[in-house]
Amino acid sequence: MNYRQIETFYWAARLGSFAQAAARLNATQSAISMRIQELEARIGVQLFDRSQRTARLTPQGTLLMSHAEEILLASDRFLHAAAEKEEIVGYVRLGVAEIVALTWLPRLIRFVRENYPRLQLEIEVSLSHLIEEKLYAGTLDVAFAACEMSPSRFVSTPIETIQFAWMCSPDLAAVPEVLTPKRLSELPVFATSREWQFRGSTLTWLTTNDVHFRNVTICNTFRTAASLAIAGLGLAYLPEQLYRAEIETGRLRRLRSDPEPSPLQIYAIRPLNAAAPTHLLLEKAAETILAEPVVGANAVADK
Incomplete structure (x- = not known):
């Protein structure tokens, strides 16, 4: 849960529309929807009634609206207090x-x-x-x-939150379109850390699915791992937002995982x-x- 998600919830509720909130926050409507979904998943509460044509709050959403406003006001007060730059x-x-x-x-x-x-x-x-x-x-x-x-x-x-995915060169024909943990363990991998040194959802995914790399090369930077993957030498676990151009131009192939890792x-x-x-x-x-x-x-x- 972060400030951007709370700000999005507040303006969608106040303006009564995801589209108007998108215009207010200079974002796409899909981005607004995703932020709301991420916030609802994080707090375990449905904020908007999806059966309505407008962004209508659920009873739980109505209760949380005042708290969201307090957070936004507190942020404004913080920025105002920090306005004296030389201090x-x-x-x-x-x-x-x-x-x-x-x-x-x-x-x-x-x-x-x-x-x-x-x-x-x-x-x-x-x-x-x-x-x-x-x-x-x-x-x-x-x-x-x-x-x-x-x-x-x-x-x-x-x-x-950042979405990662396993990627490889399209020329690496031995790699299946859907990657299972067992198959991943058998393939050559370029990783930025050893399995136990990963953190967050990456470590959880590897541990939960009992992944143990048999052919792993540690190269400690995404750029190095990506360049080796592009060269067709193995797979790399890369942030999607940094390598969209390589995927779109066919230099890298984004693999689907079963199960998919969390962001x-x-x-x-x-x-x-x-x-x-x-x-x-x-x-x-x-x-x-x-x-x-x-x-x-x-x-x-x-x-």
Whole structure:
């Protein structure tokens, strides 16, 4: 559950239409529907009566509407309080997963420079299990990664979900169209980590389906894994939003899995007892830029 989903719920309910909410938030109607579905799945409550032509709230949705409004107002108050840019001074050691570095990290850095010029970031791009270790060791202050940290020591706020899929070269004829865990275990794989070092839904999928790679090459970056997959040397587990062009042009083939893996959840992670306002500020900055539409050559589809 994240700010963007709550904001979408609020405006869809207030305007009485998913289409009008899409126009208000500068998003597609399908993106609005997906955000609502993700929020309903996360909280286990149906917010809208789907039998109506308008975006009509269920009784549970009506009860939650006031809470959504409080969250939006609190966010506005936070941004207003942070308007005095020169008061935000600090140095933050920030860990980010590769998927973050390759997608919205440049926008985060631009946002920080424009709004908090006296906030200095030391950024380390690494695998989630290594970021996890450094958070526990105290050598990182904040992180954006798939780590699932102990709630007794850290605050982990979900900020983004990312769909991954197994991919390979179309020329790799031995790979079936539907990939089962047993078949996957037998095929050559390029992975960014060993099985036990994955985190989140990826580790859950591998563990639940008892996947043990027999022919795996560890190459620790998506770019390397993707290039080796494109060369026809094996399979790679890649974020769909980064490799849509390769799929559309036929350089990569997206494989269907049975069962399909769940999207990977990215968290904003900070120590529970961290007193520095810069830690919370970075979390809110990430939520702000993820709620904004992406335009230009590097834009990826809104989820």
